[in-house]
Amino acid sequence: MFFPILVAATTAVLATGAEVLHSMRIRKVRHLAFGPAGGFSAPTILAPVLRVLFLGGLAWALTTLYLLEPKAHRSEVKEIESNERRHLLLVLDVSPSMKLKDSGEDSGLTRTQRSSKLVQSLLKRTTDDKLHITMVVVYNGAKPVVQESRDLEVILNFLDGMDMSSVFPVGKTRLFDGLEEAAKIARNWPSNSATLLLVSDGDTVPATGMPKMPPSIDGVLVMGVGNPTKGSMIDGRQSRQDVGALQQIASRLGGQYHDGNMRLVPSSVLNGLGSLKT
CATH class of the missing domain: 1.20.58 (Methane Monooxygenase Hydroxylase; Chain G, domain 1)
Incomplete structure (x- = not known):
């Protein structure tokens, strides 16, 4: 010039x-x-x-x-065609029982904090640049909070102690609402392109009403949090991780159950879930 x-x-x-x-x-x-x-x-x-x-x-x-004209320098992320995308569909229980502190090796974490550690560990081990993450939170109903994001920091921000139960009316946990919402979201995805990840303590799971997953769901992992043997008081009753209910959900969805109260999910389990690569 x-x-x-x-x-x-x-x-x-x-x-x-x-x-x-x-x-x-x-x-x-x-x-x-x-x-x-x-x-x-x-x-x-x-x-x-x-x-x-x-x-x-x-x-x-x-x-x-x-x-000089101001210019923002951002890393360019290549857009992935919809038919080539891989999906992780995260359904996260945010009900009040998830705030009980009975999780982790020394029972010093709330169930929500333990859930965050489990999901963070899983996400940080994924290597597929085609993976898109969708997150649904569930309490007395279900709400999608993130849809098809490739930015892990967005997901981690939601998991970092954010209280999401306050967006729901007070009531009983309707875990199947979260699965139903997940099924609706995944309905139009390509076959065998998604992994469903459910994280819950299994508190107040109904015996009937299990939603049917669409063909896009290639793998299912149900992770349980909370002490499975010693209960904690909430609303005048004992609440503990209902291992039997979570195992039944995993079985009916054709997936696997993992007790995440003490152990992180092994990489060998993740590698068998279809859309996840570590």
């Missing part, structure tokens, strides 16, 4: 004039400054030249930056 060059040249001319004026003033006292001979040393002669070049270059750089 011409204007930055003009500004740089003008700055250099003005700086040169200032250096000449300064040099003339120094000559009058050169014997005091440089000794009886009054000779200028090599650095003293070179310094004015370097200052002029520096100021000219600085003027050009700042003017160029000022005139």
